[in-house]
Amino acid sequence: MADDLMLRTEDVARHFDVSRPLIQRMIAREGRRTLRAVDGVSFDIPKGTTLSLVGESGCGKSTVARLVVGLYAPTRGRVVFDGRDLAEARSDAAQRRRMQMIFQDPYASLNPRWRVRDIIAEPIRAFGLTRSNAETVERVGQLLTQVGLAPADGQKFPHEFSGGQRQRISIARALSSNPEFLVCDEPTSALDVSVQAQILNLMKDLQARLGLTYLFISHNLAVVRQVSDRVGVMYLGRIVELAPAETLFTTPRHPYTRALMEAIPDLDMTGRQRIPVGGEVPSPITPPSGCPFHPRCALANDRCKAELPPMLPARGTPAAKVACHAVEEGRDGGPQAAVRVAERGGMLAAS
Amino acid sequence: MSNTLPLLEVRNLRVEFPTRRGILTALDDVSFDIHPGEVLGVVGESGAGKSMTGAAIIGLLEPPGRIAGGSISLGGRRIDNLPAKEMRTVRGREIGAIFQDPLTTLNPLYTVGRQLVETMTTHLPLNPAEARRKAVEWLELVGIPAAAQRIDSYPHEFSGGMRQRVVIALALCAEPKLIVADEPTTALDVSIQAQVIALLKRLAREKGTAMMLVTHDMGVIAETADRVAVMYAGRIAEIGAVRQVVKHPAHPYTIGLMGSIPPISHRMPRLLQIEGAMPRLSSIPRGCAYNPRCPRVFDRCRQDRPDLLDAGDTRAACWLYDGADKDAAHAAAESGYTEVRRG
Incomplete structure (x- = not known):
């Protein structure tokens, strides 16, 4: 069973200290204040499946996404990535390349001064996945084709693309290190509905073709229904309901x-x-x-x-x-x- | 409703932005009416011109944008060419505006009570004491708990949903005949969004206020609007009763748009997708602006620009409907996509 799990979180919590500065606290005679963004979340994601977390703003779903890829360290509990503790797995480049993240805003997540080919090639170079420059160029071309763009688009800068095309570039970058696990934090929320359909279809195709595992974060229940195998509903830092997608939608x-x-x-x-x-x-x-x-x-x-x-x-x-x-x-x-x-x-x- | 005189008449509205590289046409030949008490939804994707239409009506086009043609009349009086000072009395007194972000609408330095009182004493024959009493009434009406105490709070002391309620009170307190609401619920969470939509709908009905509701969310339109105009690349692609447009769209773009909305009722193996993206203003294609993406495109679409044509229950700017047989045209428009949303 454990061999089939891509990711497991065990009672993971992340608290933030939002206290005012010490002097002000002393004047106002108040203690420290803690924001419990995530407060004890446990779930499993079997390989090749999609778990979605859904909830309103401030429920902690994006914090979970960041905990799961190691951008935040948990205050309590632990994240297990393919049988190994996440902190340990992240210190190993061979493990780190297996997980990638796609962010919400494709206008903020791509460096405007870099050409698209360099944006996509960065993980390939960082992990040393190719032997020669020519091989890198070829791989970037493949990735662009895979997400529905043309290899020649690599010459351009991000501002030359529309929001949907930029999100395709983000996906190509995420795929460039041949990951097995993708964390998608509201990947279509900034997009128009017709473009959202394109990206959701693309993500489904890629999952089928590459056997990817997704953690999908969204506030949109209809989108969640389209992509998920299992769904967790979050409220105020906790999961309040975790169920197979069809069960959740037919008997909430x-x-x-x-x-x-x-x-x-x-x-x-x-x-x-x-x-x-x-x-x-x-x-x-x-x-x-x-x-x-x-x-x-x-x-x-x-x-x-x-x-x-x-x-x-x-x-x-x-x-x-x-x-x-x-x-x-x-x-x-x-x-x-x-x-x-x-x-x-x-x-x-x-x- | 159509036997009454329209409250708002927009005729052949054209909005241009002069730039160094030539003139960009943001709105082109847009015409529609809103009747008293009616809610017209204006829907479209980013850049379609829906917010621009709202801004032109309330006289708040960002310079260098300008109305380059056509007319806007409110209650029979032209308001598109009024001097700024006169327009300011129309705005607020006759047209109320609600924007997406309540924080930028409210003045952070004034209490909400002061903002409400100021709006009412400017536009209505009320003295400050009466205005304050009415302000409390308005806050109660929009569902602010303990309104009498909260009236002296500053905007930052309210949550997002409560702030948007204050903005609604502010837009309605001078009892305008028309409300232009631009994405009023987009910044809000779904559960709060439902509360705000219900509130807007109820108030518009009770006060007989007409509303132009601009949004990208077809669900909000379906729940709130009486009629809907679908915009694409600065023009109206389809306009009609909301039920007809949602359930039996005629224009290939509307069909594609409706089909690409993920359904909540079941899981689809694939969503319908429209290839490509909406053209930029600088490169709107000749003929029908949708022609490069349209699965039913034919020669005429690439040459001539269609005006709104009778498409049975709605009106659609599509050459497929330039014949007598509207049902056959409907079937043809739908046949362009492999997956069409179930009626």
């Missing part, structure tokens, strides 16, 4: 997952009445006691206010793990209620 169990699905605008114009969830995401500096979702949750009771719910297989849909007292106690109406929410949210194909 956690009240927050349901609220997200209720909130999606209805493109099919069924005229359904949406019930928007009230309130806003609380500050991760002063998270609510107990279950972080309880102030906005219709099912909250005294236990939810006091006690943090653990991730448990959900009653009725054991493929899904849910952190919710109401689901555990059967106060959520069970899978039947979940199906009704999915129906109202337009999640079930009208067949």
Whole structure:
């Protein structure tokens, strides 16, 4: 089993110190303040599959992406990359080249002063993957073709390309070290919808052809449904529901997952009445006691206010793990209620 | 609705940007009406000219951009050629504006109460005490909890969603007849977005305010608008009742656009994709601007520019509809793509 896992996180947390300077703290007589961006996240990604993390701004999904590629060190817990501890794996160039990241903004992630061929060749040169310059040039040409650009485009600078083409360049750069694992942090959020479709199709093709494993970060549930094998829903630094994609979309169990699905605008114009969830995401500096979702949750009771719910297989849909007292106690109406929410949210194909 | 006189009439609007390399035409021959109480959605991809249309209407085109042709009339009175001073009274009193980023709309140095009071005393016959009372009412109406206390807070003391509610109150407080809302929910998270859309819809209906809703999000349009105009490369590609445009788009671009939206209801093996990207303003092709990407292109599309033609339930700028048989044209337009969104 462990051999088939590309990545595993065990109770990973990342806290940031956001205290004011010492003198000001002393004057105001206040202590240190900690922002718990990620607070105990565990998941597995089997090789060749896609896990998506979805949630609203500030839920910690991008911090997880950075933890997983080693851009941040975890405050607690550990990340295991293909059976080895990440910190150890990252000190080894042969392991490091196996993971790459694609960022959200293709206008910020490419050096405007470099030609595209140099941007793409940088990882090849850094890892010494080719023997001669001619071989590098050939490889860059292949990569450009692979992402739907022409080898001659390597001569140009990033500003000569549109947003979608730039994202293709980012993907070509990420692929240049022959990685097996790609972390994609909102790769299509900055793109127009018709271009988004091109990039999502490209990512699917590449996964099928190269056997890539993806960690996909997004706030867009419809996009997530298209690309994922498994989905984790994050709220305030924790995963509240982790389930196979089809299970999640057809029987959403956690009240927050349901609220997200209720909130999606209805493109099919069924005229359904949406019930928007009230309130806003609380500050991760002063998270609510107990279950972080309880102030906005219709099912909250005294236990939810006091006690943090653990991730448990959900009653009725054991493929899904849910952190919710109401689901555990059967106060959520069970899978039947979940199906009704999915129906109202337009999640079930009208067949 | 069409038997009433239109509130806003935009006719053959043309917006140009003179540059050193020649004149760029950002909007070309754009015409549409908005009736009292109606919500017109304007949708398109970046650079299609949707925000530009909004900016031209509220008289806030970024120089050197200028209206080079056509007319904009509000309630029968032309407003595209008003002096800046007069336009300022129209803006605020008759047209309210909501922008994407609430932080840049609100003055960070003034309390939200002061901004609301100032707007109302400028445009309405109210004294400051009455205006303040109304300001609290407005904040309550847009769903700010404890409005009487929050009125003396500064914009930075509100969260993003609450700030956008304040902006909505500010746009509506002078009771304008028309609201131009440019991506009002784009900066917000989905759960907050749903709250704000519901609020805008309810207020527009209660106050009988007409709205031009500019957004790239077809889902928001489908939920909110009565009619929708789809823009492409500075022109309207298709316009019609929102249900028809969403469910039975006629223009090949609209069909492609609708098809490329990932569906939430099921997983597709592949999404429909439109090849290429929208042309830059400096290189808009001859004939129909969509012709290099259109799977149903024929000779005429490369020569002549189509105007909006009757396409059955909607109007589409596409030569396929230049005949009597609209159903056959529809089928032809759809046949260009391998995967078409299920009706």
